[in-house]
Amino acid sequence: MAYTRRLQQTKDGSSFLITLPKDWVTRQGLGKGKSVDVTEREDGCLIIYPRLLEGGERKSTDIHIEDNLRWAITSKYLLGFDEIRIFGDHPITNSQRNEIKQIIKRFVALEVTDEEEDFLVLQCLVDPSTLPVSKAMRRMNLITSRMLRDATVAYFTGNRETAEEIIARDDEVDRLFFLIVRELRCAIQYPGMSEKMGITPVEALDFRLAAQYIERIADLAVDIAARTGTILDKKLVKRMEPIITKVKEMLETSVRNLLVGFDSEKVASVIRAEKELIEETSTLRQQIIAGTMNDPQTHVYVVDILLRIGEAAKDIVDLGLPKE
Numbered sequence: 001m002a003y004t005r006r007l008q009q010t011k012d013g014s015s016f017l018i019t020l021p022k023d024w025v026t027r028q029g030l031g032k033g034k035s036v037d038v039t040e041r042e043d044g045c046l047i048i049y050p051r052l053l054e055g056g057e058r059k060s061t062d063i064h065i066e067d068n069l070r071w072a073i074t075s076k077y078l079l080g081f082d083e084i085r086i087f088g089d090h091p092i093t094n095s096q097r098n099e100i101k102q103i104i105k106r107f108v109a110l111e112v113t114d115e116e117e118d119f120l121v122l123q124c125l126v127d128p129s130t131l132p133v134s135k136a137m138r139r140m141n142l143i144t145s146r147m148l149r150d151a152t153v154a155y156f157t158g159n160r161e162t163a164e165e166i167i168a169r170d171d172e173v174d175r176l177f178f179l180i181v182r183e184l185r186c187a188i189q190y191p192g193m194s195e196k197m198g199i200t201p202v203e204a205l206d207f208r209l210a211a212q213y214i215e216r217i218a219d220l221a222v223d224i225a226a227r228t229g230t231i232l233d234k235k236l237v238k239r240m241e242p243i244i245t246k247v248k249e250m251l252e253t254s255v256r257n258l259l260v261g262f263d264s265e266k267v268a269s270v271i272r273a274e275k276e277l278i279e280e281t282s283t284l285r286q287q288i289i290a291g292t293m294n295d296p297q298t299h300v301y302v303v304d305i306l307l308r309i310g311e312a313a314k315d316i317v318d319l320g321l322p323k324e
Helices: 022-027 069-078 094-106 133-157 160-189 191-197 201-226 234-259 264-290 296-319
Strands: 037-040 046-049 060-064 083-087 110-115 119-124
Touching (some): 060 069, 069 160, 094 119, 094 160, 133 160, 133 234, 160 201, 201 296, 264 296
Parallel strands (some): 060 083
């Protein structure tokens, strides 16, 4: 609902006043003497926020044990709740408790802190201001880059053990992704938290998209690892290696441009690299199809994955705009 208010000036002319809608004040539980948080956004808008969390205050919510627990816990975690109370009409079974403990392994710092026969309490033990989004994203990208490197090595050498390890590492990327989304939502929802974290709403949107691209790249690395079979022909390896090197450099440059600082030359280099990558993968695809090597469909599929990773890296570099 939109409200329109006329500005009023104080008698001494030192400041301006507006009145707040009574129904809004009532809904927010405010009254005479209460404080609100006023924050200025980059675009000049002022946000009046009545629910800025005080020091030590925690957001709590309830979940019924009969609900879809995986979805319910995930949504509450991503919405920034610090305490999630799970209860049931009957005693919670050991099977249900084990299911809950398996679910919370997906989330950073979410632990069971209290439990009785008919309820269980989860708490998120991380403060968003102590683990910057940029730091979590750097770690997420580092793990993803290593997954890509090891996935291609496993694919070339037919090392199934390494391939299985890469698939397991994807869980850690997902955990960091969920943490980043949680923190970015807190930054947008609470202006004071946004200021404390040093993230503007525009940056929060860019980081959210970048995190999703990186998480997707990790999934694509798993796809490569999952197709590990016999040792590849050395000629094919030699043709694929320059493409893999280019893709990894594109990803490193793109994330660095977003997190460290805008560099127009680096942006241009990634854009050029994507155009080269499209041509190189097309040529290699045709060579594989025209050749006589075993399982050409799988090799073409892996080449297509490398192109998709390069495209994702280019999408990330598009997010790293100049600050001024």
